[in-house]
Amino acid sequence: MKKYLDKLSKLKEYRHALPLIIYGIIYLSWFGYLERTVTSRYRVIHVALDDHIPFCEIFVVPYLLWFAYVAVVVAYFFLRDKDDYFRTCTFLFTGMTIFLLVSTLWPNGHHLRPYIMPRDNVFTHLVARLYRTDTPTNLWPSIHVYNSLGCHIAVMHSSRLEKYKGIRIGSFILCISIIMSTMFIKQHSAFDVATAFILAAVMYGLVYRSDILLNFYHSLQKRRKRKPEIG
Numbered sequence: 001m002k003k004y005l006d007k008l009s010k011l012k013e014y015r016h017a018l019p020l021i022i023y024g025i026i027y028l029s030w031f032g033y034l035e036r037t038v039t040s041r042y043r044v045i046h047v048a049l050d051d052h053i054p055f056c057e058i059f060v061v062p063y064l065l066w067f068a069y070v071a072v073v074v075a076y077f078f079l080r081d082k083d084d085y086f087r088t089c090t091f092l093f094t095g096m097t098i099f100l101l102v103s104t105l106w107p108n109g110h111h112l113r114p115y116i117m118p119r120d121n122v123f124t125h126l127v128a129r130l131y132r133t134d135t136p137t138n139l140w141p142s143i144h145v146y147n148s149l150g151c152h153i154a155v156m157h158s159s160r161l162e163k164y165k166g167i168r169i170g171s172f173i174l175c176i177s178i179i180m181s182t183m184f185i186k187q188h189s190a191f192d193v194a195t196a197f198i199l200a201a202v203m204y205g206l207v208y209r210s211d212i213l214l215n216f217y218h219s220l221q222k223r224r225k226r227k228p229e230i231g
Contacts, residue, residue, distance in 0.1 A: 023093050027097075031100065034137075038135075043108045045140055046110060047189060050112055050183075050190055055114055061181075063185055070147050073171075081159075087157070092147055092151075095141070095196075095199055098141075110136050110186075112189065113131060134187070142196040144181075145178070146196040149197070149200040150203070153200075157208055
């Protein structure tokens, strides 16, 4: 019985993983639907700056590192700091939901990808494989850019990581490299990048400056823990 109670207590300790799991299922299902249906009829995104950005295949490395970057940051705060975990998830999930709504209501894509790879090396092979698995649609705002900014903001606002300058500097370098990669491997227009910055700035004010959502969460927790008065 004691072992069962210990296991139950352990599960309760990590129940804050449930929103992450539920949202992950919703997001992947919704995004997968968009990737299958938005294939030819969409608004083309293009700005003049796009024509001046060269294709540079080596940037596929930070682009792919994005997946590990986001996963490590979320996992760290999940295990170490519940408040920062909720802030990070709120920031990421809100922007990702806005992205899904925009892609659903205003299908978009670009024609920036090179028809023929200018060079033959391991990096162009990686880019080609990426192109085969990820369509040039559903781009605005760039989630690669938005989530990278969200993860770096989370790292910089963490009191637990305040003393670890190497981690903070490394996060900044990786964040900037990922943002640049979206344009240099022709995955995104500069317009997608700029709008991701604007959205991140708005969400920064809501999530970190005002703490409205976190304060609301704590007020709900206090109400649940409050014992009824005996009259």
